[in-house]
Amino acid sequence: MSLDWYGAWQAVTHHPLFGAGVTLGAYQLSIAVYERTRWVFLQPVLVSMLIVISVLMLCGLSFAEYRVSAEALTLFLGPATVALAVPLFLNLRRIRQLFWPIVLTLFVAGVVATVLGVAFAWWFGAQDFILMSMAPKSVTSPIAMLVASQIGGIAALAAVFVMITGVVGAILGPSLLRACGVRNHAAMGMALGMTAHAVGTARAMQESEECGAFAALAMSLMGMITAVLLPLSFVMLS
Amino acid sequence: MLLRGLSWLVLCQLLGTALNALFLSILPGPIIGMLLLFVFLLVRGEVGEPLHLASSSLLKYLPLLLVPPAVGVMAYAEAILADFWAVVGALVLSLVLSLVFAGWMMQALIERQQRRRGKA
Numbered sequence: 001m002s003l004d005w006y007g008a009w010q011a012v013t014h015h016p017l018f019g020a021g022v023t024l025g026a027y028q029l030s031i032a033v034y035e036r037t038r039w040v041f042l043q044p045v046l047v048s049m050l051i052v053i054s055v056l057m058l059c060g061l062s063f064a065e066y067r068v069s070a071e072a073l074t075l076f077l078g079p080a081t082v083a084l085a086v087p088l089f090l091n092l093r094r095i096r097q098l099f100w101p102i103v104l105t106l107f108v109a110g111v112v113a114t115v116l117g118v119a120f121a122w123w124f125g126a127q128d129f130i131l132m133s134m135a136p137k138s139v140t141s142p143i144a145m146l147v148a149s150q151i152g153g154i155a156a157l158a159a160v161f162v163m164i165t166g167v168v169g170a171i172l173g174p175s176l177l178r179a180c181g182v183r184n185h186a187a188m189g190m191a192l193g194m195t196a197h198a199v200g201t202a203r204a205m206q207e208s209e210e211c212g213a214f215a216a217l218a219m220s221l222m223g224m225i226t227a228v229l230l231p232l233s234f235v236m237l238s
Numbered sequence: 239m240l241l242r243g244l245s246w247l248v249l250c251q252l253l254g255t256a257l258n259a260l261f262l263s264i265l266p267g268p269i270i271g272m273l274l275l276f277v278f279l280l281v282r283g284e285v286g287e288p289l290h291l292a293s294s295s296l297l298k299y300l301p302l303l304l305v306p307p308a309v310g311v312m313a314y315a316e317a318i319l320a321d322f323w324a325v326v327g328a329l330v331l332s333l334v335l336s337l338v339f340a341g342w343m344m345q346a347l348i349e350r351q352q353r354r355r356g357k358a
Contacts, residue, residue: 019306027302045301049308056312063313070306076296077303079247081268082254083293085275086285101347109343113336120331124324127317134328138336141304146266156310157318161325163308165333173337182341184348191341195333224276227269235264 013059019069026051040170043199045141046163081142088220094213095221098186105190106221113138113195114230133157136230137165139223140197147227151234162197169196170203189214194222243292250275 012018030047056066067074095102114135121134132153136144141162148158173192182188185208192200193215201219205212254271262270279285285293311318318325 023302023305027305045304045308048302048305049311052305052309053312056309063310066309067306070309073303074306076299077307078251078268078271079244080296080300080303082247082250082271082275083296085250085272085279086289086293087297088272088276089279089285098348098351101344101351104347105340105344109336109340112339113332116332116336117328120328121321121324124321124327126321126324126328130317130321130325134325137329137332141308142300143269145304145307146269150264150266154310154314155307157314159304159308160311160318161329164326164329168330169333169337172334176334176338177341180338180342182338182345184345187341187345187348190344191337194340195337224272227272228265231264231266 013061014065016069017072019066020072022052022055023048023070023073026055040199040203041167043163043167045159049160077142081146084140084142084220084223087216088224091213091217091220094217102190102217102221106194106218106225109191109194110138110222110225114226129153130157134161136226137161138195138197139226140219143223143227147230150231163199166196166199170199173200173203174207185211186214190218193218197223239288240291240295243286243288243290244296246289247275247292247296250278
Protein backbone atom coordinates (compact mmCIF):
# COMPACT_ATOMS: atom_id res chain seq x y z
CA MET A 1 0.00 0.00 0.00
CA SER A 2 1.42 3.37 -0.93
CA LEU A 3 0.64 6.41 1.18
CA ASP A 4 -0.32 9.63 -0.54
CA TRP A 5 2.43 11.81 0.98
CA TYR A 6 2.00 14.49 -1.64
CA GLY A 7 -1.75 14.71 -1.08
CA ALA A 8 -1.28 15.00 2.70
CA TRP A 9 1.34 17.75 2.24
CA GLN A 10 -1.00 19.66 -0.05
CA ALA A 11 -3.87 19.24 2.44
CA VAL A 12 -1.73 20.65 5.26
CA THR A 13 -0.19 23.62 3.43
CA HIS A 14 -3.53 24.66 1.95
CA HIS A 15 -5.48 24.26 5.18
CA PRO A 16 -7.26 27.48 6.22
CA LEU A 17 -5.25 27.54 9.47
CA PHE A 18 -1.81 26.92 7.93
CA GLY A 19 -0.90 30.62 7.81
CA ALA A 20 -1.98 31.23 11.40
CA GLY A 21 -0.06 28.11 12.53
CA VAL A 22 3.16 29.11 10.78
CA THR A 23 2.87 32.65 12.17
CA LEU A 24 2.33 31.42 15.74
CA GLY A 25 5.29 29.07 15.48
CA ALA A 26 7.58 31.69 13.92
CA TYR A 27 6.57 34.26 16.54
CA GLN A 28 7.31 32.00 19.49
CA LEU A 29 10.63 31.01 17.98
CA SER A 30 11.65 34.63 17.44
CA ILE A 31 10.53 35.62 20.95
CA ALA A 32 12.70 32.81 22.36
CA VAL A 33 15.67 33.95 20.27
CA TYR A 34 15.14 37.56 21.30
CA GLU A 35 14.89 36.76 24.99
CA ARG A 36 18.01 34.64 24.88
CA THR A 37 20.18 37.10 22.96
CA ARG A 38 18.56 40.48 23.83
CA TRP A 39 19.96 41.86 20.58
CA VAL A 40 17.89 44.87 19.68
CA PHE A 41 18.11 44.22 15.94
CA LEU A 42 16.49 40.79 16.37
CA GLN A 43 13.07 42.43 16.72
CA PRO A 44 10.44 39.64 16.95
CA VAL A 45 8.29 41.19 14.21
CA LEU A 46 11.19 41.32 11.75
CA VAL A 47 12.52 37.85 12.59
CA SER A 48 9.03 36.25 12.47
CA MET A 49 8.39 37.99 9.16
CA LEU A 50 11.58 36.52 7.67
CA ILE A 51 10.78 33.04 9.00
CA VAL A 52 7.23 33.14 7.63
CA ILE A 53 8.45 34.39 4.23
CA SER A 54 11.01 31.56 4.04
CA VAL A 55 8.38 28.93 4.94
CA LEU A 56 5.97 30.31 2.35
CA MET A 57 8.65 30.29 -0.35
CA LEU A 58 9.69 26.73 0.55
CA CYS A 59 6.08 25.57 0.37
CA GLY A 60 5.45 27.52 -2.83
CA LEU A 61 2.60 29.55 -1.35
CA SER A 62 1.71 33.09 -2.44
CA PHE A 63 1.15 36.03 -0.11
CA ALA A 64 -2.48 36.16 -1.26
CA GLU A 65 -3.07 32.62 -0.01
CA TYR A 66 -1.17 33.26 3.24
CA ARG A 67 -3.16 36.41 3.93
CA VAL A 68 -6.43 34.45 3.81
CA SER A 69 -5.12 31.67 6.05
CA ALA A 70 -3.69 34.12 8.63
CA GLU A 71 -6.92 36.12 8.85
CA ALA A 72 -7.70 34.68 12.28
CA LEU A 73 -4.82 36.84 13.58
CA THR A 74 -5.22 40.00 11.50
CA LEU A 75 -8.85 40.27 12.56
CA PHE A 76 -7.70 41.45 16.00
CA LEU A 77 -5.42 44.18 14.69
CA GLY A 78 -8.33 46.67 14.55
CA PRO A 79 -9.41 46.24 18.20
CA ALA A 80 -5.70 46.29 19.22
CA THR A 81 -5.31 49.65 17.47
CA VAL A 82 -8.37 50.95 19.32
CA ALA A 83 -6.81 49.66 22.56
CA LEU A 84 -3.86 52.07 22.06
CA ALA A 85 -6.19 54.75 23.47
CA VAL A 86 -5.72 53.22 26.94
CA PRO A 87 -1.93 53.71 27.26
CA LEU A 88 -2.34 57.13 25.61
CA PHE A 89 -4.82 58.12 28.31
CA LEU A 90 -2.70 56.69 31.13
CA ASN A 91 0.48 58.38 29.85
CA LEU A 92 -1.28 61.70 29.45
CA ARG A 93 -1.25 62.30 33.20
CA ARG A 94 2.39 63.25 32.89
CA ILE A 95 1.84 65.98 30.35
CA ARG A 96 0.86 68.60 32.96
CA GLN A 97 4.39 68.90 34.36
CA LEU A 98 5.82 70.13 31.10
CA PHE A 99 2.82 71.02 28.97
CA TRP A 100 4.26 73.62 26.57
CA PRO A 101 7.69 72.01 26.04
CA ILE A 102 5.93 68.73 25.17
CA VAL A 103 3.31 70.22 22.86
CA LEU A 104 5.76 72.47 21.00
CA THR A 105 8.38 69.73 20.58
CA LEU A 106 5.73 67.29 19.48
CA PHE A 107 4.43 69.48 16.67
CA VAL A 108 7.69 71.01 15.45
CA ALA A 109 9.91 67.92 15.76
CA GLY A 110 7.07 65.66 14.59
CA VAL A 111 6.79 67.63 11.36
CA VAL A 112 10.60 67.64 11.00
CA ALA A 113 10.79 63.84 11.44
CA THR A 114 8.04 63.17 8.92
CA VAL A 115 9.11 65.72 6.29
CA LEU A 116 12.82 64.80 6.50
CA GLY A 117 12.12 61.11 5.85
CA VAL A 118 10.00 61.80 2.78
CA ALA A 119 12.33 64.56 1.55
CA PHE A 120 15.48 62.43 1.77
CA ALA A 121 13.77 59.46 0.09
CA TRP A 122 12.53 61.75 -2.70
CA TRP A 123 15.96 63.34 -3.07
CA PHE A 124 17.57 59.88 -3.30
CA GLY A 125 15.09 59.03 -6.08
CA ALA A 126 12.70 56.55 -4.40
CA GLN A 127 9.38 55.78 -6.10
CA ASP A 128 6.15 57.47 -5.01
CA PHE A 129 4.58 54.54 -3.15
CA ILE A 130 7.81 54.20 -1.16
CA LEU A 131 7.64 57.89 -0.19
CA MET A 132 4.09 57.45 1.06
CA SER A 133 5.03 54.34 3.03
CA MET A 134 7.96 56.30 4.51
CA ALA A 135 5.88 59.22 5.83
CA PRO A 136 4.56 57.54 9.02
CA LYS A 137 7.90 55.79 9.85
CA SER A 138 8.21 57.38 13.31
CA VAL A 139 4.99 56.01 14.78
CA THR A 140 3.96 52.64 16.13
CA SER A 141 3.34 50.02 13.41
CA PRO A 142 -0.46 49.53 13.59
CA ILE A 143 -1.02 53.26 13.13
CA ALA A 144 1.75 53.58 10.53
CA MET A 145 0.25 50.78 8.44
CA LEU A 146 -3.23 52.31 8.46
CA VAL A 147 -1.93 55.79 7.67
CA ALA A 148 0.37 54.53 4.90
CA SER A 149 -2.39 52.68 3.07
CA GLN A 150 -4.69 55.67 3.54
CA ILE A 151 -2.29 58.04 1.75
CA GLY A 152 -1.32 55.67 -1.06
CA GLY A 153 1.62 53.80 0.46
CA ILE A 154 1.86 50.10 1.29
CA ALA A 155 1.11 48.82 4.80
CA ALA A 156 3.75 46.08 4.70
CA LEU A 157 6.49 48.51 3.64
CA ALA A 158 5.45 50.95 6.36
CA ALA A 159 5.72 48.17 8.95
CA VAL A 160 9.26 47.35 7.85
CA PHE A 161 10.35 51.01 7.71
CA VAL A 162 8.92 51.52 11.19
CA MET A 163 10.85 48.56 12.58
CA ILE A 164 14.13 49.66 10.96
CA THR A 165 13.66 53.19 12.31
CA GLY A 166 12.94 51.86 15.79
CA VAL A 167 15.95 49.55 15.84
CA VAL A 168 18.39 52.20 14.54
CA GLY A 169 16.96 54.75 16.98
CA ALA A 170 17.29 52.41 19.94
CA ILE A 171 20.88 51.47 19.04
CA LEU A 172 22.21 54.95 18.21
CA GLY A 173 19.77 57.13 20.14
CA PRO A 174 21.09 57.48 23.71
CA SER A 175 24.78 57.88 22.78
CA LEU A 176 23.92 60.25 19.93
CA LEU A 177 21.81 62.42 22.23
CA ARG A 178 24.57 62.54 24.84
CA ALA A 179 27.17 63.41 22.21
CA CYS A 180 24.96 66.35 21.18
CA GLY A 181 24.66 67.60 24.75
CA VAL A 182 21.13 66.38 25.48
CA ARG A 183 21.36 65.04 29.03
CA ASN A 184 17.96 65.91 30.46
CA HIS A 185 16.14 62.59 30.89
CA ALA A 186 12.72 63.98 30.00
CA ALA A 187 14.18 65.37 26.75
CA MET A 188 15.98 62.12 25.91
CA GLY A 189 12.77 60.14 26.52
CA MET A 190 10.76 62.55 24.42
CA ALA A 191 13.21 62.23 21.50
CA LEU A 192 13.38 58.42 21.69
CA GLY A 193 9.62 57.93 21.98
CA MET A 194 8.78 60.39 19.22
CA THR A 195 11.19 59.08 16.64
CA ALA A 196 11.72 55.43 17.55
CA HIS A 197 8.24 54.52 18.98
CA ALA A 198 7.98 51.27 21.00
CA VAL A 199 11.55 50.07 20.41
CA GLY A 200 12.90 53.47 21.45
CA THR A 201 10.61 53.48 24.48
CA ALA A 202 11.93 50.09 25.61
CA ARG A 203 15.47 51.48 25.28
CA ALA A 204 14.49 54.66 27.15
CA MET A 205 13.22 52.57 30.07
CA GLN A 206 16.73 51.18 30.47
CA GLU A 207 18.05 54.73 30.90
CA SER A 208 15.75 55.72 33.76
CA GLU A 209 12.13 55.60 34.81
CA GLU A 210 11.62 59.26 33.92
CA CYS A 211 13.16 58.75 30.50
CA GLY A 212 10.90 55.74 29.87
CA ALA A 213 7.76 57.52 31.01
CA PHE A 214 8.37 60.47 28.69
CA ALA A 215 9.18 58.11 25.83
CA ALA A 216 5.86 56.29 26.36
CA LEU A 217 3.99 59.60 26.45
CA ALA A 218 5.79 60.91 23.35
CA MET A 219 5.13 57.69 21.46
CA SER A 220 1.39 57.78 22.25
CA LEU A 221 1.00 61.45 21.36
CA MET A 222 3.07 61.18 18.19
CA GLY A 223 0.97 58.18 17.14
CA MET A 224 -2.27 60.02 17.64
CA ILE A 225 -1.34 63.30 15.96
CA THR A 226 0.23 61.46 13.02
CA ALA A 227 -2.88 59.31 12.66
CA VAL A 228 -5.07 62.40 12.44
CA LEU A 229 -2.89 65.07 10.82
CA LEU A 230 -0.98 63.09 8.19
CA PRO A 231 -4.07 61.91 6.23
CA LEU A 232 -5.62 65.40 6.63
CA SER A 233 -2.54 67.25 5.39
CA PHE A 234 -2.19 64.76 2.54
CA VAL A 235 -5.74 65.52 1.39
CA MET A 236 -5.06 69.27 1.61
CA LEU A 237 -1.77 69.07 -0.30
CA SER A 238 -3.05 66.91 -3.15
CA MET B 239 -14.17 40.84 32.50
CA LEU B 240 -11.92 40.25 29.53
CA LEU B 241 -14.87 39.73 27.22
CA ARG B 242 -16.60 42.87 28.43
CA GLY B 243 -13.49 44.94 27.74
CA LEU B 244 -13.06 43.27 24.38
CA SER B 245 -16.66 44.09 23.49
CA TRP B 246 -15.95 47.76 24.16
CA LEU B 247 -12.93 47.67 21.87
CA VAL B 248 -14.87 45.93 19.09
CA LEU B 249 -17.76 48.36 19.55
CA CYS B 250 -15.41 51.35 19.16
CA GLN B 251 -13.84 49.77 16.08
CA LEU B 252 -17.29 49.19 14.53
CA LEU B 253 -18.44 52.73 15.34
CA GLY B 254 -15.21 53.97 13.78
CA THR B 255 -15.91 51.93 10.66
CA ALA B 256 -19.43 53.36 10.46
CA LEU B 257 -18.18 56.95 10.82
CA ASN B 258 -15.45 56.26 8.26
CA ALA B 259 -18.04 55.03 5.75
CA LEU B 260 -20.49 57.85 6.50
CA PHE B 261 -18.42 61.00 6.41
CA LEU B 262 -14.83 60.64 7.58
CA SER B 263 -13.33 58.73 4.68
CA ILE B 264 -9.91 60.36 5.19
CA LEU B 265 -9.38 58.69 8.60
CA PRO B 266 -9.17 54.86 8.82
CA GLY B 267 -11.89 53.16 10.92
CA PRO B 268 -9.66 51.79 13.72
CA ILE B 269 -8.10 55.25 14.21
CA ILE B 270 -11.54 56.85 14.58
CA GLY B 271 -12.30 54.03 17.03
CA MET B 272 -9.15 54.86 19.01
CA LEU B 273 -10.11 58.54 19.15
CA LEU B 274 -13.64 57.65 20.29
CA LEU B 275 -12.30 55.46 23.08
CA PHE B 276 -9.81 58.17 24.05
CA VAL B 277 -12.58 60.81 24.30
CA PHE B 278 -14.69 58.34 26.29
CA LEU B 279 -11.80 57.81 28.74
CA LEU B 280 -11.23 61.57 29.05
CA VAL B 281 -14.90 62.11 29.88
CA ARG B 282 -14.95 59.22 32.31
CA GLY B 283 -11.61 60.18 33.86
CA GLU B 284 -10.42 56.62 34.52
CA VAL B 285 -9.85 53.26 32.85
CA GLY B 286 -12.29 50.58 34.07
CA GLU B 287 -10.91 47.18 35.03
CA PRO B 288 -12.47 45.23 32.09
CA LEU B 289 -11.10 47.70 29.55
CA HIS B 290 -7.69 47.72 31.20
CA LEU B 291 -7.55 43.93 31.12
CA ALA B 292 -8.68 43.61 27.50
CA SER B 293 -6.36 46.33 26.18
CA SER B 294 -3.26 45.10 28.01
CA SER B 295 -3.93 41.51 26.88
CA LEU B 296 -4.35 42.55 23.25
CA LEU B 297 -1.40 44.96 23.24
CA LYS B 298 0.83 42.26 24.74
CA TYR B 299 0.35 40.30 21.52
CA LEU B 300 0.48 43.30 19.22
CA PRO B 301 3.81 42.22 17.63
CA LEU B 302 2.25 38.84 16.73
CA LEU B 303 -0.73 40.54 15.09
CA LEU B 304 1.65 42.70 13.04
CA VAL B 305 3.46 39.76 11.47
CA PRO B 306 0.88 38.79 8.79
CA PRO B 307 0.63 42.30 7.28
CA ALA B 308 4.43 42.69 7.45
CA VAL B 309 4.87 39.48 5.45
CA GLY B 310 3.33 41.48 2.59
CA VAL B 311 6.80 42.88 1.84
CA MET B 312 7.53 39.63 -0.02
CA ALA B 313 5.35 40.95 -2.83
CA TYR B 314 7.50 44.13 -3.04
CA ALA B 315 10.97 42.63 -2.77
CA GLU B 316 11.98 43.94 -6.22
CA ALA B 317 10.77 47.47 -5.54
CA ILE B 318 12.67 47.57 -2.24
CA LEU B 319 15.88 46.24 -3.77
CA ALA B 320 15.63 48.81 -6.58
CA ASP B 321 15.41 51.64 -4.04
CA PHE B 322 17.41 49.93 -1.29
CA TRP B 323 20.01 52.64 -0.65
CA ALA B 324 17.49 55.45 -1.00
CA VAL B 325 15.32 53.75 1.63
CA VAL B 326 18.11 52.99 4.08
CA GLY B 327 19.75 56.39 3.62
CA ALA B 328 16.49 58.28 4.08
CA LEU B 329 15.52 56.24 7.16
CA VAL B 330 18.85 56.59 8.92
CA LEU B 331 19.58 60.23 8.04
CA SER B 332 16.10 61.49 8.91
CA LEU B 333 16.10 59.49 12.13
CA VAL B 334 19.47 60.84 13.29
CA LEU B 335 18.59 64.46 12.48
CA SER B 336 15.06 64.41 13.91
CA LEU B 337 16.08 62.49 17.04
CA VAL B 338 18.78 65.00 17.92
CA PHE B 339 16.54 67.92 16.98
CA ALA B 340 13.66 66.66 19.17
CA GLY B 341 15.97 66.06 22.14
CA TRP B 342 17.71 69.41 21.76
CA MET B 343 14.44 71.35 21.37
CA MET B 344 12.78 69.65 24.35
CA GLN B 345 15.83 70.28 26.55
CA ALA B 346 16.02 73.95 25.53
CA LEU B 347 12.29 74.44 26.26
CA ILE B 348 12.52 72.71 29.63
CA GLU B 349 15.48 74.88 30.64
CA ARG B 350 13.61 78.01 29.54
CA GLN B 351 10.56 77.01 31.57
CA GLN B 352 12.72 76.37 34.63
CA ARG B 353 14.44 79.76 34.28
CA ARG B 354 11.08 81.51 34.06
CA ARG B 355 9.77 79.67 37.08
CA GLY B 356 12.98 80.57 38.90
CA LYS B 357 12.39 84.28 38.19
CA ALA B 358 8.71 84.28 39.13
